[in-house]
Amino acid sequence: MQEVENKYVETKSLSEQGLSWGMVSIHTYIKIAVIAAAVFLVFQREIYIVVSKWINDSSWSHGFIIPLFSLYFINQKKREILTTEFKASYLGFAALVFCIVAYSLTLFVYRFGYFQNVMIIPAIGAMVLFLGGWKLVKYAWLPVVYLIFSIPLPAKFYNDLTIPLRAHDAQIAAFLLNMVKGLEANASGVVIDIVYNGVKLEPGLDVAEACSGMRLLMAFLALGVAMAYLHYRPWWQRLILLGSTIPIAILCNVIRVVVTAFIYVLW
Incomplete structure (x- = not known):
């Protein structure tokens, strides 16, 4: 080959x-x-x-x-x-x-x-x-x-997309934080309330618009289309490559939110 x-x-x-x-x-x-x-x-x-x-x-x-x-x-x-x-x-x-x-x-x-x-x-x-x-x-x-x-994209449409992404990232980050001993996390909308060793940390961790993952998503989609176009592969492999950009972008952003949460707790 x-x-x-x-x-x-x-x-x-x-x-x-x-x-x-x-x-x-x-x-x-x-x-x-x-x-x-x-x-x-x-x-x-x-x-x-x-x-x-x-x-x-x-x-x-x-x-x-x-x-x-x-x-x-x-x-x-x-x-x-x-x-x-x-x-x-x-x-x-x-x-x-x-x-x-x-x-x-x-x-x-x-x-x-x-x-x-x-x-x-x-x-x-x-x-x-x-x-x-x-x-x-x-x-x-x-x-x-x-x-x-x-x-x-139009500002309103862009913001409407970021809100569910932020809430989704907050839910997953809270779930992962709860797996750590001594940490209790509860996601309420785009805010993660964290209790560390019985002490509630104030203020809650806000998953800001910059952490919504839209930037990563747009960049990964553009990169995925470019790679699918430039690589001489069967069409189904190109579709898989293109489709994988969305979950990869979401996963990368969730990791970023979780790491930020740990820094917030331990700083």
């Missing part, structure tokens, strides 16, 4: 010799630049909002890395992209116009901020379809969709 993989890597490296993005014509790069500039001008307000969130909110600081991963994914398909003849699709142009109209509706009529930000992604997808047709979409769809991990 290892020999087959080595031969595959060797064959791939040989086939990629002499292939570079410099092979793409200047005319194509000009088209990409013009359309990308137009999309940027339309969505510059949303791009500014999203990037500001990356800078000011540590929960979304990973947003800077996501576009780099997307570019890396595209580079991994360099051989296929450079050796395929693409044809522009005017359906992509129609889709791009539709995205701009839908964005305008969310901006001036419905005023739903999250969808205003999300519309950047289908607009990029429409741009890809317009430039290279469905053949290019075949190689670029996942790098484009992957950008969804960089779009911050």
